[in-house]
Amino acid sequence: MTQADHVAVVDDEHGVGQRDRGRRSLASPQRLRSFFAPRSIALVGASEGSGWARFILDSLSTSGFSGELRLVHPVRPQAFGRPTVPSLRALDEPVDLAFVLAPTRAVEGVLEDAAAAGIHNVVVLASGYGDGGGEEGRERERRLVERAVELDLTLLGPNCLGFVNAAAGVAPFGLHIVPPLRRGGLGVVLQSGALTSNVLAFARAHGIGISLLTSMGNEAVITAADVIEHLIDDDDTRVIGLFLESVRDPQRFTALAERALQVGKPIVALKVGRSPAGQLAALAHTGAVAGDDAVVAAAFRQFGVTRVDSLEELLITAGLLGSGTVPTGRRMGVVTASGGACDIIADRSADEGVEIPEFSESTGDRLRELLPSFAAARNPLDVTGVILADTATASANLGGTALNAVSADPKLDFVLNLISVPVAAPPDPAVPERRMADIAATVARSPIPIVNFSATCSDLSEYGADLLDRHGLHVVGGIEFGLTAVGHAIRWNEMRQDRAARPAAAPAPAPRVALDDLPNGPWSEARARDLLVAAGVPVVPAELVQDPDDAVAAAERLGLPVAVKVCSAAITHKSDIGGVALGLGEPDAVHAATESVLAAGRAVTDDVEGALVSPMRTGGTELFVGVSVDPSFGPVLAVGLGGVFIEVLRDVSLRVLPVDPTEVARMLGELRGAPVLAGARGTVPVDLQAVAEVVTTVAECARSLGPALQVLEINPLWVDGSHVEALDVLVVTGPS
Incomplete structure (x- = not known):
């Protein structure tokens, strides 16, 4: 099932259909600002027998909603001790939002009532639309969109539990919310209903506020x-924060990710559907196709979206990124009261590429003045448990003084401060109050970010959460998730800086060939070579010959040894049919090989253009460069080690086009085989800049084929230092 089948938004093949333009206008930022902040709500289908209605009323109460709430039921005169009206048309004035609990068969009638009553915003709970997977449900959803556009209704759903707007104090939401509702800077979008309660509960337990x-x-x-x-x-x-089963509009998604990066709002995403079972689950849940996970992962990385593997990682990472104390460099100072924690932190920091440098001399001198004689003034710093066990030391605030000294170290970019948040008030509650006040003061005056951690990902008690809130502190939950979040934060910041320094992506190049004269299928290698040469891609010299004598003459001009390959658009895997001969060092060998490869080709097809003769290239490094078309994201570039290694190792890096040489160089660095490019075992190091320039040109050449492009591959792209040549090329085009 295609995306168009599910949402029914594209009316013709020439662009965005009229219906989708209408839908987009209903979901504009201006419309959504009022949609998500209603001051009056009608609950349609409210009755004591509806668990959904009861949950929504409870959620509105928990959120502190103080606006007008109207209950609607066609036959019951009252519900939950409140009077009802039989329909939205019977309201004396329109409400800002109607939450529709009516069964599927009655939804369209309720929408008509809403429009007649002057209501423009609705949430639809009912399922049985595109989520069912059948054509009847998809047609019902197409009709729902049409009616919403016709009636000027901004609609959330169907098959939807509603939303929680903590910032506005309103939560028309169909599941239980554990009070209190914590307000903060995290906006969450979930392609799931039931998980919302889990997200809210975990966020509340770890001091992460929701907008x-x-x-x-x-x-x-x-x-x-x-x-x-x-x-x-x-x-x-x-x-x-995002929980995604699918990326339904990849081009718009990547454009929004770019914009979020520009304005400094991190996007953290948990994208499911990596496995076949996960993809089927996504399809069964909402009718959405999960898509190629490798391409999704590459696109997220390319456009600055932080991808995570669990809800806990999502929320803890988002909590750190929204806390206002985000690491901006890789050099970390560590202050703890546990030697064991120092060991764990050191190991996990190495995993994340975070450096723990030695303290500067002045910092070391200051720490030696402060610490007990048995404590070592090194990074990571263990101020020892004496600060917790010894009353005099606690009163002297050794931990806070050490934190002050470390945060002033010029060799550091940020500090990780491991703290213990009490579960309950101690006999002398002034001690934790004073400790948290000192930490807050140090955080406020520190020239570098201080990230406060707890040792484990434990829920905050009510006392502990209140204590942190009173002093404006956020504590990242646990060393494991916390250092993962630190790594994500550093990479996001580096990506943002890199993006700001780079020019905007180039528009698609003009076609280099007449697009109405392209083959419907594979090209012959001779024609594919001509395309690359016209684009400026360096290609190994070659001559197309018709017989063995011409092959010998060409080999002598090009220089022995040579390779001979059959040239035919009908033969894409030449070696499989005996159509390739390599390392031919004598004229007689060239003659015999040419006879052989031509005979092998003609045994398969009458469409043989001849044989290509080219000089052999030895030594160096072989790379694979390929551009294929993802059905969602469009042209995608793949770079990896080439030759036989592409099939054996499958070590490739992907990017959505367009790319520039800087991005290609980054792709090469991501390969597991990157040490080979650096000159492992005495080989000549690859000139990465030269390769990046050529690969970028190849990518632009592929894009120039426009919608006819299916595949463009070079395998291998031979590199010897700064000498780069395409040795074998495949191009496939077809109907757009």
């Missing part, structure tokens, strides 16, 4: 991309 959290349902009108755009503009949101 807006919404479940998306089937995204018939309001899509995840629409809400992301809203959150980028939202002043209450500092970081965006």
Whole structure:
């Protein structure tokens, strides 16, 4: 099933259809600002027998909603001790939002009532639309979108539990929310309903505040991309968290990711569907296709989206990124009261590429003045448990004084401060109050960020959360998740700096060939070589010959030894049919090999253009460069070790086009085989800049084929120092 089948938004093959333009206008940032902050709500289908209605009323109460709430039921005169009206048309004035609990068969009638009553915003709980997977459900959803556009209704759902807007104090949400609702800077978009309660509970337990959290349902009108755009503009949101089963509009998603990076709002995403079972689960849940996970991962990395592997990692990473104390460099100082914690931190820091340098001489001198004689003044710093056990030391605030000294070290970019948050008030509550006040003061005056950690990912007690809140402190939950979050934060900041320093992506190049004259299938290698040469890609010299005598003459001109390959658009895997001969060092060998490869080709097809003769290239390094077309993200570049290694190792790095040489160099550095490029075992190091320039040219050549492109591959791309040549090329085009 295609995305168009699910949402029914593209009406013709020439661009965005009229229906989608109408849908987009209903979900504009201006419309969503009012949608997510209603001051009056009608609950349609409210009755004591509805668990959904009861949850929504409880959630509104927990959020502190103080606006007008109207209950609607066609036959019951009252519900939950409140009077009802039989329909939205019976309201004396329109409400800002109608939450529709009616069964699927009645939803369209309720939408008509809403429009007649002057209501423009609705949430639809009912399922049985595109989520069912059947054509009847998809047609019902197409009709739902059409009616929403016709009636000017901004609609969240169907198959949706609603949203929680902690910033505005309103939560029309169909599951239980454990009070209190914690307000903060994290906006969350979930392509899931039931997980919202888990997200809220974990965030609350770890001191992570929410601005807006919404479940998306089937995204018939309001899509995840629409809400992301809203959150980028939202002043209450500092970081965006996503739970995604699919990326339904990849081009818009990447454009929004670029914009979020520019304005400094990190996006942290948990994207499921990596396995076949996960992809089927996503399809069964909402009717959405999960897509090629390797391409999704590459696109996230390329456009600054931090991808995580669990809800805990999502929330802890987002909590750190939204805390206001984000690491901006890789040099970390560590202050703890545990030697064992120092060991764990050192190991996990190495995993994340975080450096723990020696303290400067002045810092070491200051620490030796402060610490007990048995403590070592080195990074990571263990101030020892004496600060916790010894009353006099605690009163003297040794930990805080040491933190002050470390945070002033000019060799550090940030400090990790491991603290213990009490579960309950101690006999003398002034001690933790004073300790937290000192930490808060140090954080405020520190010239570098101080990130406060707990040793384990434990829930905060009510006392502990209140203590931190009173002093404006955020504590990252646990060393394991915490250092993962630190690594993510550093990489996001580096990506943002890199993006700011780079020019905007180039537009698609003009076609180098007549697009209406392209083959419907593979090209002959001779024609593919001509395409690369015209684009400026260095290609190994070659001559197309028709018989063995011409091959011998060509070999002598080009220089022995040579390779001879059959040239035919109908033969893409030449070696499989005996159509390739390598290392031919004598004229007689060239003659015999040419006879052989031509005979092998003609045994397969009548469409043989001749044989290509080219000089052999030995030594050096072989790379693979390929551009294929992902059905969602479009042209995708793959770079890896070439020759036989591409099939054996499958060591490739991917990017969505377009790319520039800087991005290609980064791709080469991601390969497991990157040490080979650096000159492992005495080989000549690869000139990465020269390779990056050539690969970028290859990518632009592929894009110049426009929508006809299916595949462009070079395997191998031979590199000897700064000498780069394409040795074998495949191009496949087809209907756009």
